[in-house]
Amino acid sequence: MLKLEGIHAHYGHIHALRGVSLQVPDGQIVSLLGSNGAGKSTTLKIISCLMRPKAGSFEIDGESMLSKSSSDLVARGIIHCPEGRRLFGEFTVEENLRIGAYKRKGGSEVEADIEKVCGYFPRLKERMRQRADTLSGGEQQMVAIGRSLMGRPKLLLLDEPSLGIAPKLVTEIFEILSQINAAGTSILLVEQNAYMAMKVSHYSYVLENGAVGLEGDSREMRDNDHVRKLYLGG
Template sequence: MLKLRNVHVKYGHVHALRGISLEIQKGQIVSLLGANGAGKSTTLKMISRLVEPNQGEYIVDGTNMLKKSSSDVVKAGIIHCPENRRVFPQLTVYENLKIGAILRKDKKQINKDFDRVFTYFPRLKERLNQLAGTLSGGEQQMLAIGRSLMGNPSYLLLDEPSLGIAPLLVKEIFEIIKTINQEGTSILLVEQNAHMALQISDYSYVLENGKIALEGQSQKLKNNDRIRQLYLGA
C-alpha cells in the first residue's frame, strides 16, 4: 500500500497541498481529479520525491519514503510518467525506452519488458529508430508510458495521459491503462478527463485548493451531483 497522511507542501508563500491524505491499495487504479492548480501534479512530484513536503507522512509497504531519494523511489518500483510527456526529442524511440530501465540489472526481464511495451504499443516497434521529437503527440504519449513501464513499476503515477491527444487515441490509451493494471501494476491517475478517469478507476479523490474535497468509490462519485456539475458537464 502507498499511503500519504496529512501532507503539506509549500512553494514559498503558496500553500499547494493543505494536509492531504490518500491511499493506493495493491491492484487498484486510483484517480486524482481537480481543476488546474488544485495540487494534483504537486502530489505526484511529492510522491516521486521531486518536491519536499513541509509536513506529513509518506509510507509504502511499511517503509518511510521521506528518508529516500528520488532514485530510491524508482528502485522501489514507484515510477512517474510526467505531464506533457517529456520524451527526449533528440534520442530515438529505442533510446528513450532504454533510459526507462537505466537503474535495472535484470537484463532478461528488461528484454521481456521491451516485448511487453511493443504488445501495448505496436507503433513504437514500427518507429524504433525514429527520433522521439518527430513522433505525433499521441505516439509521444505512448512512448512516455512505455518508458515508464521499462522501470518495471509496482506503482505507476500517470499525469494527464489524455492531454493534447485525439479522442479516439484517448480511448485506446485508457484501455491500455486498464490492461496494465490488470496485469499487476497499481496506478495513481491524475486526469482532467473526469469521465474517463472515473470509468476505469476503483477509487477517486477530488482536490480543491490543495485539500481533498471529496473521495469515494469511483462508480458512486459518477452519480454525485457536485461531481456531475463540476466535472462531467451535467
Template sequence: MLELKDIHVHYGPVHALKGVNITIPPGKIVSLLGANGAGKSTALKAISRLIPVTKGEYEMDKVNLLKKSASEIVRIGIIHCPENRRIFPDFTVEENLKIGTFHRKDKGNFKKDYERVFSYFPRLKDRLHQKGGTLSGGEQQMLAIGRALMGNPSVLLLDEPSLGLAPILVKEIFKIIKEINNEGKSILLVEQNANMAMSISHYSYVLENGRITLEGVSHEIASNPKVKESYLGTA
C-alpha cells in the first residue's frame, strides 16, 4: 500500500501541496482529479522524488520513502509515466522500451514483458524499429505506457494519458489501463477527463489549490453535484 500523509510541497514561496493525504491500496485504480494548476502533477512528482517534499510522510508498505532517490523509487517498483509522454524521439520503439528496464536485474524475463506490452499495444510491435518521434500522438502514448510497464511496476503513476488524443483513442487507452489493473497493478491516475477516470477507478480524490477537498468511492464522487458541475459539465 502506498500512502501520502500530510504532504506539503513548495516551489520557492509558492505552497503547491498543502497537507495532501492519498492512499493507493494494492490492486486498485485511484484517480486524482482537478483543474489545471491544482497540484495533480506535483503530487506525482513528489511520489517519484522528482521534487522535494517539505513536510509529511510518504510510505510504501510502512517503509519510509522520503529519503529515497528517484532511481531508488523506480527500483522499489513505483514507476511514473509522465505528462506529454516524454519518449525519446530519436530512439526506436524497441530502444525506448528497453530503457524502461534499466534498473532491473532479472534480465531473463524481458521477453515475457515485451510480449505483454505488445499484447496491449500491437501497433508497437509493427513499429519496433521506427523512431519514436515519427509515431502518432496515440502511438507515442502507447509507447510511454509500454516503457513504464517494462519496468515491471507494482504501482504505476499515469499523468494525463488521454491528453491530446482523439476520443476513439481515449477509449482504447482507458480500456488498456483497466486491463493492466486487472493483472494486479496498482494505478494512480491523474486525468482531466474526469468522467473516464471515474468510470474505471475504484476511489477518487479531488484536488483544488493544493488541497484534497473531496474523496470517496468513484461512482459516489461522480454523482456529487459539485463534481458534476465542475468536472463533468452537468448540474
C-alpha cells in the first residue's frame, strides 16, 4: 500500500531524515520506533504531505504522491491521527467525531460509523454530550482515534497514542488497535513504547538519527539483544 524510498528531509540546515525507506503492506500494522528527535513524526509529515522531501520517492498503491496535497491523501483514505490528540476542546465528543467525517455526506452511514466507533470505545457513548476538554487524557485519545476512523481510513497514521496516558488505558487502546486492524484498516504506528508497539505490529522499523537503523519482523525484533537493550530495558 505505502512505500517510501530514500527519503531525505530538512528543517533549514538540520538534516532530519537521511534516506529513510519503509513499506506498509495492505492489512498490516507496521511500527516506527525511535527516541525523541529520531525522525518519526517527520516521516508522518512526509506521508501526510504536510512536508515535502528534498529527495526520494513516496508512493501509494504504486502512484507517486510527491505532488499531492494533504486533501488528496485524505481522499485516498490516508488519515493522520496526530501526536497530542489536537481535539476541538470546546466541542462535544460527538461534534469532534462528526468533524472526522467532514468530507462525507451526512446520513445513515455517518450515524452507523459513530455507533461503530462507540463499539470500539464504549465509554465515548456515555460522553457524547460532554466537552472534549473535560475528558481524561485516555478518553481524549479515544476521541482522536475515533475521529480518524470517521474518515474511513484505508491506512491510519497514528502518532504516539500512548503519550501521557495511564498504563491501564494504554493496554486497552492497543488492544483496540488490533481490532481495528483485524477489521481491515492498515496502521503505521509511531510509538516510543516499543514493547507495546512490537506486541501489536507485524513489522517494525527503528529510526536512529533520521535513518533506519534496524528493521524486521516485530516478534523477532522483540528478541533482538540490541533492541532489548536500547528500547525494552533489558
